[in-house]
Amino acid sequence: MAFDYRSSAAVFRTRSQDVTLQGLPMAERYDFLAGDGVPLKLTRYVGGTKGPVLLVHGAGVWSGMFMLPTLKENFVQYLVRHGYDTWLLDWRASVQLPLRQFTLDDAADHDMPAAVRRIREITGAESVQAVVHCAGSAAFFMSMAAGHLPDVRTVVASQVALHHHTPASTRFKALLRVPELLDAGLDSLTPDDASRTPLFQAAFTKVSSFLRMECDSPVCHRLSFMYGRLYRHARLNPETHARLEEQFGRCNLLTFRHLGQMSRGGHAVKFDYGRAENLRRYGQARPPDYLDPEPFQRPITFVSSEQNRTYLPSSTERTFQWLREANGARWYQRRMLPGYGHLDTFMGSTAAEDTYPVLREALEFQPR
Ligand SMILES: [Zn+2]
Known part of the structure; x- marks a missing residue:
């Protein structure tokens, strides 16, 4: 199947996030380039000398997921209050950047190293x-x-x-297969305007009456269709739920394909281009995996939310156990967040009391 690799302008709509949030210093904004020249953004809030700590958002969203204006205290405000030099990355998946087709290999090779390098250059810190x-x-x-x-x-x-590890029968799992089934002509999926994509619209209409049972927000219904249950409604305050469209936007299909391949294979692998192209790129018919434990000898905390139905908690359990066996138990710990789903981990109305303290403790974790 053919993909249109042209990047097009994101159609993301937002009210300005540049509202003054309590307790936050003035933002410092840095434009920089990924290793392959893709323009990315860093936003810094200096809360003190701890850190620097880099926050990396998911796909189909942007760094704003960490600083919702509708919470009493969002994650950035919380970190700043606790003295962290806090850095928000908008990597190439950000809905605030122009839409482009990319694999997660591209982001792994070019975005993450460039972001860490830029933060170290600006702060002079040895590590982040x-x-x-x-x-x-x-x-x-x-x-x-x-x-x-x-x-x-x-x-x-x-x-x-x-x-x-994604649930066997969820819509998210089904959606991860959708790109494989589509003909050329659709370059992204979005919760904000389903009418631009007839197949998406048709499939969405089938499930929307079911989804309508939980609330009456069309954006929320489309999000649920795209990703499965992204949050527990009971965890979101009405203001956050009403302004969900400010957080989400288009996710390119190449990324969905790559996530689908990893979901079916069960672990991180390079993008599968098909046998001929794999042989040319990788020198082997199957794409190589990322299961080398050696670079992971450092403190890592794995956090899963108990009610997550997008990525099951067994996802982090597997990496946690695999690394303990390979490198010894001393570097790693795992925390479960009871009663939380996927995104309410950061967007929940009482996350500042429930989940942020767990994440902050994890930042201070020292190997035993
Ligand atoms: Zn809803």
Whole structure:
């Protein structure tokens, strides 16, 4: 099947996030280039001398997921209040950047190393810490496995790392197969305007009456269709739920294909281009995997939310156990967040009391 690799402008709509959030210093903004020349963004809030800590968002969202204006205290405000030099990365998956087709290999090779290098250049720090979520965590771990991030001293992995375990019968799992079934002409999936993509619209209409039982937000219904249950409704306050469209946008199909391949294979592998192209690129018929434990000898905390139905908690359990067996138990710990789903881990109305303290403790984790 053929893909249109032209990048097109993101159609993401947002109200300005540049509202003054309580307790936050003035943002410092840095434009920089990934290793292959793709323009990326870093936003810094200096809360003190701890860190620097890099926050990496998932796919189909942007760094704003860590600083919702609708929470009493969001994750960035929380980290700043606790004295962290906090850095938000908008990597090539960000819906605030122009849409482009990319594999997670591209992000692992070019985005994560460039972001860490830029932060070290600006701060003069020897090393950085990182809190990484979902597809951002997957790409970050692939980058570590490839040996690109020796200067990251502590990692907190939210929901998924090197092993991908998605529920067998969910819509997310089904959606990960959709790109394989489509003809050329559709370059992205989006929750904001289903009418532009007839197949998506048709499939969506079938399930929307079922979804409508939980709430009456069309954006929320499309999100549920695309990713499965991304959050527990009970965890979101009404203001956050009403403004969900500010957080989400288009996700390119090449990334969906790659996530689908890893979901079916169960762990991180390079993109499968098909036998002929694999032989040309990799020198082997099957794409190589990222299962090299050696670069992971550093403190890592794996965090899964108990009710996550996008990536099952067994995803982090597998990477956690695999690394303990390979490198010894001293470097690793795992934390479960009871009662939480996927994105409410950061967007929940009481996350500042429930989940942020767990993530902060994980940043301070020292090998035993
Ligand atoms: Zn809803």
